Amino acid sequence: MVAGRNSVVEALRSAVPAATLYVASRIDADDRVREAIKLAGERGIPMLETPRGELDRLTDGAVHQGLAMQVPPYAYAHPNDLIDPEAPGIPLIVALDGITDPRNLGAIVRSVAAFGGHGVVVPARRSVGMTASAWKTSAGAAARIPVAQATNLTRALEDYRKAGFFVVGLDMEGDVDLPDLDLAREPLVVVVGSEGKGLSRLVRETCDQIVSIPMSSAVESLNAGLAAGVTLYEIARRRR
Template identity: 55%
Template sequence: MAGNSQRRGRSAGAGKKTATAGTGGKNRRSLAGRGATPPASARPHHPAYKKAQADAARRDNRARVQRRNEEQPELLLGRNPVLEALRAAIPATALYVVTGDTTRGGTDERITESVQLAADRGLPLLEVGKAEFDRMSAGALHQGIGLMVPPYEYAHPDDLLDIARNSGRPPLLVALDGVTDPRNLGAIIRSAAAFDAHGVVVPERRAVGMTGSAWRTSAGAAARLQVARATNLARSLGSYQDAGLQTVGLAADGDMTVHDYDGFADPIALVVGAEGAGLSRLVRERCDVVLSIPITKSTESLNVSVAAGIALFAAASARR
């Protein structure tokens, strides 16, 4: 019977708790628990972890391929880009012209001037057939002319401040946070040149650089406007802030609209986010103010180059 101290075999004092020696805190860590469960992508044996590692490897590989491509000479295509590049005397190694290329019955005057400028510089003039040039340009629209240029020589982000100071105008810089489409980069450079910006800054990683497509879309403006490459964009924005510039971001959920902002006439660095993703967290934290562009509710968003052009126009109008 339970609790019967008279049952057979029971020793005296059995069942009574007695004092025992402590552990001295040696088991405290095991008693503390392991804390919150880490996310699946951080647990090595979880499928989500392997997927995250594979995605990171693919991104790094794309970045390596992009850097390798940008380190190779590139064929700049199109009559306006080639002519503007030759007028600006950018480094070049050869000029290619399609044999017998004509426009409306006669040679295009831009091709004629390009050939003359190349001859004045002593650049080799190479005539090629259309089929061969189509192959060389990988099927891109070339308009019968191409300029072989060495890899683009980027400026340092601080160099743009020197350019602005020497211009006698308040600095107006454009920083691109992860823009990956070369056509968007070229269009932004074209708008920046049209509205008197002093330069464009692009990140070194996970962003497009000055490719032939970017050159072409800029319509030669890249020959007149300096493009800098930043190892760390957020840090470069911090140095611009230290130099007295206000960093102005663009986002759909901005603090105010471009119409309400009254600081465009001051020294600013306009920060534009990536296509779709917008401003990254670290870069947005570096922005003194974030502006939005009011659009109709039926339109989800604006193209990044269009948004940059609108903000640059607002800055140019304020400075007039």
């Protein structure tokens, strides 16, 4: 289920397969609601006027803003699908290691879209997936940025290295500070670990370099979404 006005409109604009559009009874319609209804009508997607209580239940309590859309299960890409020689710009992929909060995934997908990245990789097990909450937090960017699922993240990172990528991991105790990252202009996979545990041992050993974000001593760490956003911004700035 995709919930929220921006997420629903972006999904409809991108022709994401959909089964039903749910519109809250007596909704305060704005341009996004009107566009969603128009696009759904053009595509022949059934529309149901639904009580807000029922929308709350259908979206598992997400902030749906009176608009939600039922979609098939997310179709994950294969990690190799993110290697596209025809894609514009220098290749840039973000891999998640141990991230379990869907809001972090959504925020990272949004940052990847904002700063010219080409995709996100998540492990198939013990990891967050593309839930309605992740879609919501991405503000629709998940309709444009592919998310791949890796059966074995370490092996996927090794395959990227064989394809000419450098793999850099984010960690508080890095080999180099982010502003000094000389690899910024190379094809990159940026690996983001969980806020609590950081990078797993095997993933860390697979990285070509470990990068840290300089911060005030009063702040111990950033959450995964913020850390990824700061890193992607700096890489994009260095590539200009």
